[in-house]
């Protein structure tokens with residue numbers, strides 16, 4: 443039975459008792475989403491580029507917090523965004539509504555998301571002119587797409603609780619959907635993760651982590667292997 447719980451910055455997350463883990467950091471769900479995915483991911487990627495639109499692939503869409511923060515940034519800055527979130531266990535609309543994440547994005551975006559989230563399951567839907575969302579209802583290894591993305595947000599449960607999703611096979615699978623020079627970001631950093639991504643043709647950066655984590659990983663695809 444999934445439970446809504448508060449995190450230290452006042453934002454909510456979901457606790458999954460079966461896995462024994464929350465969907466976000468207990469130090470702050472909002473802080474983690476802003477730091478790891480929006481700032482170290484999306485904004486870093488855009489900093490030295492002149493892009494008018496971009497594609498993001500997330501592993502573990504969950505509550506949609508990372509989608510909401512990214513779409514809100516893009517809509518505010520006149521950028522198009524095509525977002526695909528892989529999610530093996532899509533949440534009920536009612537639970538998503540109770541997260542209160544509408545406080546962190548525009549009222550219009552929240553309204554669109556709440557109204558259209560369930561129709562995004564296995565369909566690409568438009569949320570306003572230049573924002574599309576698709577929730578790919580499958581396990582990571584079953585995900586297939588013709589699309590190639592600029593950024594991968596890897597927001598799986600931890601390797602302690604879900605080691606298989608951090609395996610070489612899973613990482614190779616998701617990274618095939620990333621464009622050359624695209625980036626992979628995640629909240630964690632381990633020796634195995636660095637080795638796997640190096641072997642897949644990535645350059646690795648250690649970045650200061652979100653509150654509660656010293657470091658996180660950002661990797662750039664520099665060659666096809």
Ligand SMILES: C[S@@+](CC[C@H](N)C(=O)[O-])C[C@H]1O[C@@H](n2cnc3c(N)ncnc32)[C@H](O)[C@@H]1O
Nearest residue numbers: 465502503504505507530531581582597598599
């Ligand atoms: C740490 S939570 C992600 C939190 C999410 N990004 C959010 O902002 O709410 C991990 C997510 O991965 C999903 N998941 C677990 N195993 C998966 C798999 N094999 N393939 C795809 N998604 C999976 C879970 O259902 C959960 O929603």
